[in-house]
Amino acid sequence: MNKDRLLILKGNLLFTPSSDQFVVHKEAFLICADGVIQEIAERLPEQYADCHVIDHGDALIIPGFVDLHTHAAQFNQRGLGLDLQLLEWLKKYTFKEESRFADREYAREVYEKFADELIRQGTTRAAVFATIHKESTQILFDIFSEKGMGGYVGKVNMDAHCPAALREDTGVSLRETEELIEAWKGHPLVKPIITPRFAITSTKELLTGLGSMALKYDLPVQSHLSENMDEVNTISRLFPEQQAYYRVYNEYQLFGQTPTLMAHCIYLQEDAIQCMQKQGVVAVHCPDSNLNLASGVMQARKLLEAGIQVGLGTDVGAGHDLSIRGTIVRSIQMSKLLYTMNPEYKPLTLAEAFYMGTKGGGAFFGKVGSLEPGYACDALVIDDSAERVEGHTLLERLQRFIYGGNPSSIRERYVAGKKIG
Amino acid sequence: MNKDRLLILKGNLLFTPSSDQFVVHKEAFLICADGVIQEIAERLPEQYADCHVIDHGDALIIPGFVDLHTHAAQFNQRGLGLDLQLLEWLKKYTFKEESRFADREYAREVYEKFADELIRQGTTRAAVFATIHKESTQILFDIFSEKGMGGYVGKVNMDAHCPAALREDTGVSLRETEELIEAWKGHPLVKPIITPRFAITSTKELLTGLGSMALKYDLPVQSHLSENMDEVNTISRLFPEQQAYYRVYNEYQLFGQTPTLMAHCIYLQEDAIQCMQKQGVVAVHCPDSNLNLASGVMQARKLLEAGIQVGLGTDVGAGHDLSIRGTIVRSIQMSKLLYTMNPEYKPLTLAEAFYMGTKGGGAFFGKVGSLEPGYACDALVIDDSAERVEGHTLLERLQRFIYGGNPSSIRERYVAGKKIG
Numbered sequence: 001m002n003k004d005r006l007l008i009l010k011g012n013l014l015f016t017p018s019s020d021q022f023v024v025h026k027e028a029f030l031i032c033a034d035g036v037i038q039e040i041a042e043r044l045p046e047q048y049a050d051c052h053v054i055d056h057g058d059a060l061i062i063p064g065f066v067d068l069h070t071h072a073a074q075f076n077q078r079g080l081g082l083d084l085q086l087l088e089w090l091k092k093y094t095f096k097e098e099s100r101f102a103d104r105e106y107a108r109e110v111y112e113k114f115a116d117e118l119i120r121q122g123t124t125r126a127a128v129f130a131t132i133h134k135e136s137t138q139i140l141f142d143i144f145s146e147k148g149m150g151g152y153v154g155k156v157n158m159d160a161h162c163p164a165a166l167r168e169d170t171g172v173s174l175r176e177t178e179e180l181i182e183a184w185k186g187h188p189l190v191k192p193i194i195t196p197r198f199a200i201t202s203t204k205e206l207l208t209g210l211g212s213m214a215l216k217y218d219l220p221v222q223s224h225l226s227e228n229m230d231e232v233n234t235i236s237r238l239f240p241e242q243q244a245y246y247r248v249y250n251e252y253q254l255f256g257q258t259p260t261l262m263a264h265c266i267y268l269q270e271d272a273i274q275c276m277q278k279q280g281v282v283a284v285h286c287p288d289s290n291l292n293l294a295s296g297v298m299q300a301r302k303l304l305e306a307g308i309q310v311g312l313g314t315d316v317g318a319g320h321d322l323s324i325r326g327t328i329v330r331s332i333q334m335s336k337l338l339y340t341m342n343p344e345y346k347p348l349t350l351a352e353a354f355y356m357g358t359k360g361g362g363a364f365f366g367k368v369g370s371l372e373p374g375y376a377c378d379a380l381v382i383d384d385s386a387e388r389v390e391g392h393t394l395l396e397r398l399q400r401f402i403y404g405g406n407p408s409s410i411r412e413r414y415v416a417g418k419k420i421g
Numbered sequence: 422m423n424k425d426r427l428l429i430l431k432g433n434l435l436f437t438p439s440s441d442q443f444v445v446h447k448e449a450f451l452i453c454a455d456g457v458i459q460e461i462a463e464r465l466p467e468q469y470a471d472c473h474v475i476d477h478g479d480a481l482i483i484p485g486f487v488d489l490h491t492h493a494a495q496f497n498q499r500g501l502g503l504d505l506q507l508l509e510w511l512k513k514y515t516f517k518e519e520s521r522f523a524d525r526e527y528a529r530e531v532y533e534k535f536a537d538e539l540i541r542q543g544t545t546r547a548a549v550f551a552t553i554h555k556e557s558t559q560i561l562f563d564i565f566s567e568k569g570m571g572g573y574v575g576k577v578n579m580d581a582h583c584p585a586a587l588r589e590d591t592g593v594s595l596r597e598t599e600e601l602i603e604a605w606k607g608h609p610l611v612k613p614i615i616t617p618r619f620a621i622t623s624t625k626e627l628l629t630g631l632g633s634m635a636l637k638y639d640l641p642v643q644s645h646l647s648e649n650m651d652e653v654n655t656i657s658r659l660f661p662e663q664q665a666y667y668r669v670y671n672e673y674q675l676f677g678q679t680p681t682l683m684a685h686c687i688y689l690q691e692d693a694i695q696c697m698q699k700q701g702v703v704a705v706h707c708p709d710s711n712l713n714l715a716s717g718v719m720q721a722r723k724l725l726e727a728g729i730q731v732g733l734g735t736d737v738g739a740g741h742d743l744s745i746r747g748t749i750v751r752s753i754q755m756s757k758l759l760y761t762m763n764p765e766y767k768p769l770t771l772a773e774a775f776y777m778g779t780k781g782g783g784a785f786f787g788k789v790g791s792l793e794p795g796y797a798c799d800a801l802v803i804d805d806s807a808e809r810v811e812g813h814t815l816l817e818r819l820q821r822f823i824y825g826g827n828p829s830s831i832r833e834r835y836v837a838g839k840k841i842g
Contacts, residue, residue: 076810080817080821288754297761321825340717349504389497399501400499400501403503
């Protein structure tokens with residue numbers, strides 16, 4: 001083994017190989033080669049005896065956070081207009097803000113800040129919506145790549161039911177999407193993803209073209225599903241032949257034909273749940289966004305019990321910050337609230353929510369989100385010394401970081417073995 | 422006017438004189454004398470022409486936050502044990518932690534950190550539970566006083582249904598409470614408050630004594646009411662003659678006979694609501710705590726519409742941090758969730774929730790929580806320059822601070838005209 005390709009971190013390792021409990025290794029060595037975890041060792045194996053070890057002492061080392069749904073172009077808008085609901089909020093705030101991304105300089109300025117904040121919050125992989133603008137989306141790819149972030153970046157496609165400034169010509173929309181795919185499909189960390197905003201803002205021609213492109217390039221898909229009842233009713237009006245929201249995506253090969261993320265999934269009938277399970281569609285739970293836009297709340301436990309993979313999303317700007325740590329807390333809080341209304345609804349445990357924000361969501365990126373051998377070395381080093389209380393176990397220290405922690409406690413961040421931030 | 426008694430701040434002033442909207446004064450002067458606001462002036466009146474003005478440029482100046490319910494002794498425990506519900510959580514975590522406050526050194530260490538964090542988060546007035554321990558409670562009074570915080574500090578009284586280490590002799594409990602009252606009743610900013618933990622942990626003798634003491638010294642009262650159904654059912658068992666939880670407090674002169682704070686108020690019948698309104702009992706909404714302990718959620722709008730004053734509380738350790746800013750956000754989120762389940766339940770506006778976290782809660786301390794003339798000069802100076810977006814209005818900048826802000830944006834904090842922190 002070439003020592004230059006090695007990374008050895010020492011600290012207290014905590015992660016969730018499955019959603020039912022944490023695994024804890026006290027003062028252990030995390031040995032990585034070429035960005036991939038090789039082993040966890042309680043003592044440094046002899047073969048590494050003269051290798052450099054980054055000793056983080058009593059710090060906690062956990063997998064990086066995974067954000068499966070957020071809008072980079074809404075970064076400047078977070079916290080605003082939250083007295084409105086989805087469709088009005090899009091009209092009055094979001095579409096106006098996204099129009100500004102025709103200006104590349106504005107895009108660069110916002111996307112730089114967005115990526116820096118994402119990294120500061122401990123997110124190491126993110127599936128991100130840009131805007132319809134090809135040049136600005138290119139800038140977002142560049143920034144992620146320069147900063148070493150892992151991501152799926154989607155140029156948004158919209159050719160209907162939106163302001164003229166954001167309404168694309170269908171042919172141009174498809175061509176520009178394909179140009180970005182060609183440019184980025186081979187990048188090891190920052191990859192393209194097919195991103196129809198949602199069915200409402202798409203013609204059938206656009207959906208047809210995007211579905212074909214996803215299959216042609218074997219690319220993943222991300223969009224929104226059943227966030228709000230007005231949205232669901234609009235879909236019934238626009239696509240009367242489909243009889244259910246999810247069937248629109250399914251009809252056009254955008255629903256698990258390749259790996260698919262669907263944000264929100266609040267109002268789903270039984271057939272939609274069965275189809276998602278069967279076709280491996282990942283549901284993205286964005287509790288702050290659900291609350292801020294008075295959308296309702298995803299019943300995460302119900303989807304998990306139906307065998308659907310659930311990840312977490314911050315959904316900025318309907319979500320008001322980029323913290324997956326906070327999203328873990330909110331997902332547990334919402335599950336407890338659903339439990340108080342229905343004692344048969346079992347609240348999410350901390351392990352389950354942490355799993356959703358790391359390994360569960362990470363699965364969309366491959367072997368990501370755990371500290372097990374074979375996984376990408378995406379890790380956060382948490383220095384909680386300012387907050388330490390004598391006698392707390394390692395797991396209690398992690399609980400305190402999740403519930404009350406602060407990005408400034410994150411001392412180091414790694415993506416595929418490279419330090420970022 | 423002696424100039425030494427003057428404080429003049431310049432900046433963008435935002436506050437809620439009533440709960441229906443914000444008042445905004447762009448680049449105005451806040452003129453205070455002896456800790457009390459005299460006027461807001463768009464130009465500096467001639468009489469102050471040669472007075473020192475602290476010019477905060479384009480910063481925002483808002484009232485300090487008011488926390489009407491939190492537990493100083495649970496500061497080290499926040500984020501822990503949140504898989505449990507109230508009565509189990511008290512047994513397994515809280516009572517153990519509170520027992521440690523027999524040790525004055527431990528109390529000093531925790532209370533120092535608690536007060537520093539409260540101040541860092543922008544809280545300028547707080548109603549706080551200590552523990553049963555007189556000496557430790559005395560230390561909390563001292564620390565608040567030294568740091569210039571405004572507060573009501575309560576020595577907790579418990580003489581039943583709790584571990585032996587925390588069970589007081591009734592006579593000792595009352596005597597020590599009275600000794601603290603005598604020592605602190607004259608302090609301008611840090612005052613005693615009668616604090617039976619809750620009816621469950623009180624004998625009738627204790628409640629009788631505390632009610633008399635509240636009347637004798639004209640002191641306010643704080644406790645917990647109807648947080649959890651197990652708690653409510655336990656009360657029915659322990660006080661069968663009262664037929665409702667609130668009647669226990671009312672029977673013993675602890676329910677509005679002097680100004681009274683009741684935290685939680687989730688499960689209230691109509692007669693309880695009417696009694697609270699009639700007797701001016703203030704309900705304290707602690708949404709994070711409600712969610713974390715799966716207690717349910719206070720229907721704040723319903724209480725407001727019944728004419729009850731509602732303030733906000735962080736309720737650490739069941740709440741996981743000391744941020745009233747975050748509590749404002751969570752109170753709005755919860756109201757939106759209640760709205761999605763019942764369209765007749767009107768969500769809280771940002772102005773209403775901000776009012777609850779400033780002037781609404783502040784009323785418990787007198788003329789506190791607004792920037793109007795006659796009010797104590799409790800103010801926060803918010804430097805949001807790192808987050809600024811061109812074109813945002815002052816109100817949008819405040820929204821962004823409330824939703825996504827950070828204690829590090831708070832540049833200065835004043836209590837009654839004195840800088841703290």
